[in-house]
Amino acid sequence: MLTVAIPKGSLLTDSIALLQKVGLDFRTFLDSSNRLLQITDPMGTARALLVRAQDVPVYVEYGQAQLGIVGEDVLREKQPDVACLVDLKFGFCRMSIAMPKEGPYRSALDLPPHCRVASKYVHCAREYFQGLDLPVEVIPLYGSVELAPLVGMAEAIVDLVSTGRTLRENGLVETDVLYESTARLIVHPLSYRLNRDNVQGWVAQLRESV
Amino acid sequence: MLTVAIPKGSLLTDSIALLQKVGLDFRTFLDSSNRLLQITDPMGTARALLVRAQDVPVYVEYGQAQLGIVGEDVLREKQPDVACLVDLKFGFCRMSIAMPKEGPYRSALDLPPHCRVASKYVHCAREYFQGLDLPVEVIPLYGSVELAPLVGMAEAIVDLVSTGRTLRENGLVETDVLYESTARLIVHPLSYRLNRDNVQGWVAQLRESV
Numbered sequence: 001m002l003t004v005a006i007p008k009g010s011l012l013t014d015s016i017a018l019l020q021k022v023g024l025d026f027r028t029f030l031d032s033s034n035r036l037l038q039i040t041d042p043m044g045t046a047r048a049l050l051v052r053a054q055d056v057p058v059y060v061e062y063g064q065a066q067l068g069i070v071g072e073d074v075l076r077e078k079q080p081d082v083a084c085l086v087d088l089k090f091g092f093c094r095m096s097i098a099m100p101k102e103g104p105y106r107s108a109l110d111l112p113p114h115c116r117v118a119s120k121y122v123h124c125a126r127e128y129f130q131g132l133d134l135p136v137e138v139i140p141l142y143g144s145v146e147l148a149p150l151v152g153m154a155e156a157i158v159d160l161v162s163t164g165r166t167l168r169e170n171g172l173v174e175t176d177v178l179y180e181s182t183a184r185l186i187v188h189p190l191s192y193r194l195n196r197d198n199v200q201g202w203v204a205q206l207r208e209s210v
Numbered sequence: 211m212l213t214v215a216i217p218k219g220s221l222l223t224d225s226i227a228l229l230q231k232v233g234l235d236f237r238t239f240l241d242s243s244n245r246l247l248q249i250t251d252p253m254g255t256a257r258a259l260l261v262r263a264q265d266v267p268v269y270v271e272y273g274q275a276q277l278g279i280v281g282e283d284v285l286r287e288k289q290p291d292v293a294c295l296v297d298l299k300f301g302f303c304r305m306s307i308a309m310p311k312e313g314p315y316r317s318a319l320d321l322p323p324h325c326r327v328a329s330k331y332v333h334c335a336r337e338y339f340q341g342l343d344l345p346v347e348v349i350p351l352y353g354s355v356e357l358a359p360l361v362g363m364a365e366a367i368v369d370l371v372s373t374g375r376t377l378r379e380n381g382l383v384e385t386d387v388l389y390e391s392t393a394r395l396i397v398h399p400l401s402y403r404l405n406r407d408n409v410q411g412w413v414a415q416l417r418e419s420v
Contacts, residue, residue: 003361008353037354037360038360049357051353051354051357052352058349059361139268142264142265143265147248150247
């Protein structure tokens with residue numbers, strides 16, 4: 001049976017809506033009283049797994065789900081061994097550098113060498129500053145990255161920005177955009193080539209629905 | 211000013227209660243409408259930072275907080291460069307191995323070599339199986355680890371268990387305990403030695419309050 005890994009969080013509603021367009025109904029996952037992480041659609045056509053966004057590529061990489069929906073930010077950070085086939089055109093956001101509005105710096109290139117940059121996206125941050133040939137210390141955090149410059153632990157942050165509200169509320173200003181990110185359809189490469197469970201057909205239908 | 215890093219999540223209420231015993235009132239963090247991540251207690255004695263449990267040792271390591279409260283599980287997994295001074299005797303749980311109740315295995319030693327073990331605690335899991343001299347592939351996940359054996363991605367999981375309800379609900383049984391964990395008081399080593407902001411006095415008071 002076809003299995004799709006769906007991300008919890010900000011991409012959930014749009015992911016469910018997209019799958020509904022191709023006849024797969026996983027709206028149970030939108031029900032706040034639902035505790036199931038694994039459901040089959042009412043027609044018995046496909047199964048869905050509800051997992052953390054960062055775990056979607058893991059389930060697809062190991063072939064437990066042939067298809068998955070995940071933000072490009074996760075793919076760029078984790079570099080999983082999956083095929084990224086369709087830009088789903090939702091979940092628009094950008095990976096940006098932000099720094100205190102009242103501080104002395106106005107762009108990444110203003111930052112002094114060996115300064116500290118806090119981020120949940122350690123790989124993306126390192127890669128960007130290496131590209132600028134600017135050596136920085138990346139401090140890995142799990143959440144509330146915007147706190148790091150406020151307490152003086154970091155000169156800047158690298159984080160995903162959607163509306164920019166969190167940055168504004170914390171007196172931070174976005175200075176550089178590393179890349180723009182949207183939701184992507186990822187596929188287990190071997191399942192796609194072998195076309196087991198008509199994976200190629202589902203990918204074509206999803207591509208048309210975007 | 212003394213700064214304490216307090217973990218969001220399951221240890222929050224007990225952490226606030228402990229600090230209250232030594233005269234530091236950070237109950238604002240328990241207010242569900244609160245959006246502040248950084249507050250000063252009403253007497254102006256100390257500041258508190260509300261951060262993810264995994265980030266507590268980072269703030270203490272970088273000296274942004276002289277004191278922090280965090281579960282031993284995080285310390286064992288991340289091995290941060292902090293002094294762990296007091297067992298705070300709350301937040302009891304254990305790091306355990308669990309596997310499907312209906313499956314063929316009853317303990318870690320039953321598992322076949324090169325099987326898959328899913329965990330959020332990659333370092334702890336690797337270390338334990340290395341100690342058993344059993345080569346396993348550890349699959350790193352961020353959440354809902356209990357799903358991995360249900361879909362057949364892993365033979366077992368290593369996860370933090372408190373009441374065991376999540377395991378039971380997912381047909382998993384706890385087979386081995388790696389270690390028991392409680393909340394710990396961690397300290398920035400240099401601040402402790404220099405005794406700036408009377409860190410040693412606060413540690414002594416907190417130790418007495420346990």
